[in-house]
Amino acid sequence: MQMAQTFEDFVNQIELIKSSEARLYQFLEQMPVGVFIIDREHNIIFSNHRTNEILGCNFIQNVDFKQIKNSIDIMNFNSGNCSYSFQDLPLIRSLKGEKIITDEMTITNPNGENFRLRVLTTPISLSENKIDYAMAIFDTIPFTDNHILSELLNFDFSKNNYNQFNEFVTTLLCKHLNVTRVGIWINQPSYIECLNIFDSEKNEHQKGMQIFKKEFPIYFSYISKGVVLPVENAMQHEATREISDIYFEPLKIMSTLDCPIFIDNQLYAIICCEVSYHQRKWKDSEIEFIQSYAKLLSLLIEKHY
Numbered sequence: 001m002q003m004a005q006t007f008e009d010f011v012n013q014i015e016l017i018k019s020s021e022a023r024l025y026q027f028l029e030q031m032p033v034g035v036f037i038i039d040r041e042h043n044i045i046f047s048n049h050r051t052n053e054i055l056g057c058n059f060i061q062n063v064d065f066k067q068i069k070n071s072i073d074i075m076n077f078n079s080g081n082c083s084y085s086f087q088d089l090p091l092i093r094s095l096k097g098e099k100i101i102t103d104e105m106t107i108t109n110p111n112g113e114n115f116r117l118r119v120l121t122t123p124i125s126l127s128e129n130k131i132d133y134a135m136a137i138f139d140t141i142p143f144t145d146n147h148i149l150s151e152l153l154n155f156d157f158s159k160n161n162y163n164q165f166n167e168f169v170t171t172l173l174c175k176h177l178n179v180t181r182v183g184i185w186i187n188q189p190s191y192i193e194c195l196n197i198f199d200s201e202k203n204e205h206q207k208g209m210q211i212f213k214k215e216f217p218i219y220f221s222y223i224s225k226g227v228v229l230p231v232e233n234a235m236q237h238e239a240t241r242e243i244s245d246i247y248f249e250p251l252k253i254m255s256t257l258d259c260p261i262f263i264d265n266q267l268y269a270i271i272c273c274e275v276s277y278h279q280r281k282w283k284d285s286e287i288e289f290i291q292s293y294a295k296l297l298s299l300l301i302e303k304h305y
Contacts, residue, residue, distance in 0.1 A: 033139040037124075040095060045133060054117070054140060056109030090121040094134035097123050105138075114151075114175075116141040145289045148176045152296055157304045163196070165305070167205050170198035173273065173293060177257070177286060180276040187267045190214070195269070201276075216242050224267055228291060229258040230282035255280040259290045261298050268298065 025046065028035045034051035038044055052058050086092060090100040098121075105117045117138045124133040143151075151172055155165065166184055174182040183197035194209040213220045222229060222239045231237040234256045235244045247253070257273040271294055 031137075033137055036091065036136040036138075037133055038091060038095070039133050040131065042092075050139070054109070054115055054138070055107070090119055091134050091136045094121040094123045094136075095131055097131060099123065114143075116143055116147065143176055145176075145285070145292070148172060148289075149292060149296055152293075152300065155300075157300075162305050163207075165300075166196035166207075167198065169297065170196050170205070173271070174198045174200050177273055177290075179257075179273045179280075180253070181251075181272075181274040183272045183274070184261075185211070185270045185272060187269055192270060211243075211247070215246075218242055223258065223260050223270055226260055226262060226267075228260075228287060229256065230287050231256045231258070232279050232281050252276040254278055255282070257282055257286065257290055259294045261294045261301075263298050263302050268301070271297075 028046060029048045031048060032050060034054050035046065035048045036044070036051050036055075037046040047055075090098075090102060090105075093100060100119070100121045102119050105119050107115050107117060109115070118141055119136060119138040121134060121136045123131045124135055126132045152169070155168060157165070160168070170182040170184060174180075180201060181197055181199050184195045185192040186195050191210045191212045194207050197206045197209075198204075199206065219239050219242060227239075229237075229239050231240050232255050234240045234248050234253055240248070240256060240258075248256075251274070253274045253276050255275040255278075259271045260267055261269040261271060271290065273290070
């Protein structure tokens with residue numbers, strides 16, 4: 001059978017093989033998109049491996065969908081700025097007969113991972129005039145630069161302090177650029193101090209480390225002038241090689257993308273994006289994005305903190 005390329009192709013192929021339940025489940029398990037099926041009583045009938053990856057749970061059959069939602073808040077779905085109620089979820093609406101396609105659904109799963117999803121849900125009837133099941137087929141859509149900047153703008157400053165904001169900022173940027181670590185370093189007269197570093201390998205935040213400017217004069221001469229440093233070989237680049245012994249080598253950092261943050265024409269902080277174990281050539285679009293990210297950060301920090 002030819003590999004399906006679209007959601008509609010998947011649905012058509014399911015129709016061809018659904019006469020054999022075992023064959024159908026094997027097919028669904030191997031699909032490269034998420035497949036999730038519930039019955040009229042909201043029991044989970046099937047979820048494949050890709051579903052469990054995206055939703056952050058290892059679902060089992062015959063578990064009540066509402067119970068899972070209430071106990072681990074798995075269904076933190078939203079569209080735009082509006083969260084879905086349980087009854088408004090496309091899968092639940094399909095139990096009432098609707099076939100729904102949406103390109104703008106986002107989810108935060110229990111692991112704290114954010115995804116944009118394209119979702120198709122459809123009712124399944126085994127007999128006339130009765131809907132027995134609802135099936136969702138879905139997969140992730142990469143976040144664009146504009147989506148990430150919108151995430152920053154939509155941060156709830158009224159409910160979060162400055163430390164929580166910095167954790168949000170570093171995590172968001174680390175995942176979007178797919179780097180090992182992202183840190184924000186506050187500028188002081190004689191040193192910079194780490195406000196927050198998100199380490200994607202350890203999935204944890206760190207802070208407090210200090211780096212003294214007198215030990216790295218070349219690097220700080222670049223940064224103080226507002227220069228963005230997209231460095232492919234951090235160990236050898238003129239601006240960064242003096243940092244190698246104390247910082248890069250112990251952490252196996254090979255490439256860096258550093259961008260200063262200015263407030264009132266004064267250096268306020270530095271965003272440091274770090275890639276370990278292999279070198280990375282930075283794209284022009286990534287350099288432009290980090291500049292936009294830094295500019296938006298400066299405006300938000302000045303306004304709220």
